[in-house]
Amino acid sequence: MRTLVLTCAFIAGFCIMTIELLGGKILAPYFGSSVYVWGSIITIFMLALSGGYLAGGKLSTLNPGTRTYGLLLIAAAITVLPLIFGHEWVSDQIFSVIEDPRYGSLLASIILFFIPTFILGMISPYSIRLLIDSTASSGQTAGFLYFVSTLGSAIGTLATSFYLVLWFEIDTVLYAVSLVLGLAGIWSLLSKRLEVA
Amino acid sequence: MINRLLSTPVTLLLLMSLLLMSAASAEVIEEQRSLYQKVFMVEENGMRCMRFKKRSTRNFSQSCIYLADRELFVFDYYKQAMAATFFVKQPAEILVIGLGGGVLAGTFGELFPQANITSVEIDPVVVKMAHKYFDYSDEADNITTVVQDGRVFVKRALKKGRRFDLVILDAFSSDYIPEHMLTREFLEEVKTVLADHGLLVANTFSASKLFNHESTTYQAVFGEFYQVRFTGMDVSRVIIASNQKLPDISSLLPRVNQVRGMLQPLGVDALSLYSSISSEVNWDIKARILTDQYSPANLLNSGSR
Numbered sequence: 057m058r059t060l061v062l063t064c065a066f067i068a069g070f071c072i073m074t075i076e077l078l079g080g081k082i083l084a085p086y087f088g089s090s091v092y093v094w095g096s097i098i099t100i101f102m103l104a105l106s107g108g109y110l111a112g113g114k115l116s117t118l119n120p121g122t123r124t125y126g127l128l129l130i131a132a133a134i135t136v137l138p139l140i141f142g143h144e145w146v147s148d149q150i151f152s153v154i155e156d157p158r159y160g161s162l163l164a165s166i167i168l169f170f171i172p173t174f175i176l177g178m179i180s181p182y183s184i185r186l187l188i189d190s191t192a193s194s195g196q197t198a199g200f201l202y203f204v205s206t207l208g209s210a211i212g213t214l215a216t217s218f219y220l221v222l223w224f225e226i227d228t229v230l231y232a233v234s235l236v237l238g239l240a241g242i243w244s245l246l247s248k249r250l251e252v253a
Numbered sequence: 254m255i256n257r258l259l260s261t262p263v264t265l266l267l268l269m270s271l272l273l274m275s276a277a278s279a280e281v282i283e284e285q286r287s288l289y290q291k292v293f294m295v296e297e298n299g300m301r302c303m304r305f306k307k308r309s310t311r312n313f314s315q316s317c318i319y320l321a322d323r324e325l326f327v328f329d330y331y332k333q334a335m336a337a338t339f340f341v342k343q344p345a346e347i348l349v350i351g352l353g354g355g356v357l358a359g360t361f362g363e364l365f366p367q368a369n370i371t372s373v374e375i376d377p378v379v380v381k382m383a384h385k386y387f388d389y390s391d392e393a394d395n396i397t398t399v400v401q402d403g404r405v406f407v408k409r410a411l412k413k414g415r416r417f418d419l420v421i422l423d424a425f426s427s428d429y430i431p432e433h434m435l436t437r438e439f440l441e442e443v444k445t446v447l448a449d450h451g452l453l454v455a456n457t458f459s460a461s462k463l464f465n466h467e468s469t470t471y472q473a474v475f476g477e478f479y480q481v482r483f484t485g486m487d488v489s490r491v492i493i494a495s496n497q498k499l500p501d502i503s504s505l506l507p508r509v510n511q512v513r514g515m516l517q518p519l520g521v522d523a524l525s526l527y528s529s530i531s532s533e534v535n536w537d538i539k540a541r542i543l544t545d546q547y548s549p550a551n552l553l554n555s556g557s558r
Contacts, residue, residue: 081432081433081545081548084404084431084432084433084545085404085408085433085436085438085439085545086405086408087402087405088375088401088402088403088404088405088433089402089431089432089433090288090289090375090402091288091289151408151412152412155409157401157402157405218552221547221549221552222549222552222553224547225544225546225547226545226546226547227546
């Protein structure tokens with residue numbers, strides 16, 4: 057289970073930053089690449105993650121196990137899909153309604169990125185719960201999990217900005233994100249049913 | 254004889270020290286940090302330039318003027334952009350995306366005094382510097398400056414049903430044209446914002462791999478377009494395109510003769526400018542088109558052609 061949880065935490069960290077970086081490219085045609093567009097994106101990602109941490113922590117108190125964990129990953133995979141299908145339409149609608157690109161990009165970020173990022177944020181505290189076996193080593197376990205998931209974020213940032221955008225279309229990368237999250241979720245569902253005491 | 258032998262090294266030394274002095278005379282007269290970059294005003298070799306990087310390998314300035322003769326063009330691309338006067342006679346609405354020092358906006362204002370000129374610039378510090386150091390003025394009723402992202406402006410203009418007879422694309426960051434202003438979707442928006450028989454003039458480079466991708470993208474949107482390039486000179490390439498079929502290059506000659514006198518004070522020889530217009534396809538036609546989905550412009554720009 058340790059391998060499963062660490063791999064999934066790595067994947068979640070990777071995917072968060074892939075979506076965030078592509079977010080800038082998704083919004084640029086409508087709201088420009090001004091600094092406030094990045095401001096909007098980063099604000100919403102931070103808010104979604106903080107809410108996700110809270111909710112994930114809370115959820116981990118109710119019968120924590122690999123089943124719920126897998127469902128979380130699948131939920132993340134599914135909520136990335138409307139982002140792929142809807143980003144042009146959503147940006148276009150908001151562009152028509154809101155003249156100020158600051159609030160336009162903020163609203164678009166909420167609608168497009170909040171939900172998948174929120175769910176991806178839930179993965180971290182839930183992972184810690186699945187890994188922890190004693191209070192004495194809890195700090196060490198949490199530290200190691202942060203290490204793995206933040207390493208995933210760093211590599212996701214680098215891979216996306218250096219290579220993925222050079223090789224693929226934005227939507228193709230997002231489909232891959234959804235697919236990988238979904239596969240991770242199925243792996244978790246199929247792994248030996250495990251409820252943590 | 255001895256004198257001459259002596260004088261040669263002395264002259265050389267003198268020349269060298271003069272050269273050194275002029276190289277050392279590059280003086281930063283003002284620098285200001287903006288939201289987007291650091292804007293440097295530099296004076297050297299009798300020129301005043303706006304730069305976004307203090308030093309760069311290409312010595313890449315955004316805008317330059319000669320202090321002794323501010324009318325005289327410094328950059329080839331300024332001259333190349335004047336080819337627009339061969340195509341448009343009396344534009345009513347002119348849009349300049351990327352103000353910089355305001356050299357092109359100002360020149361078109363003088364060449365077409367009856368036109369309304371709207372300049373879009375993302376960086377308010379650049380606008381301030383243009384006023385302060387380049388004599389850019391938008392006091393007159395027909396001159397407008399908008400601080401906004403160029404693509405957002407065009408999209409908004411489309412919604413409002415605005416049309417322009419002449420559009421100049423000259424938006425540059427410290428690296429190159431911003432990625433979202435190189436895509437097929439953006440060029441389609443620009444094509445739509447052009448009035449009937451409107452003309453697009455775009456300042457681009459031809460040094461990197463991106464040249465091929467940019468060219469196929471313009472081709473995909475506009476069909477045939479013209480390039481203005483000076484042989485054996487630097488990397489500047491100005492693209493000329495329209496939403497209608499462009500007139501044959503040979504049919505421009507009468508108009509070239511008409512505007513000769515007008516362009517002369519700018520240091521532009523109309524005839525040699527005319528001869529540098531070409532419809533030649535000199536790019537890799539298989540290069541992938543840049544779209545909103547695929548536009549790694551800066552990555553492509555770093556690879557050599």
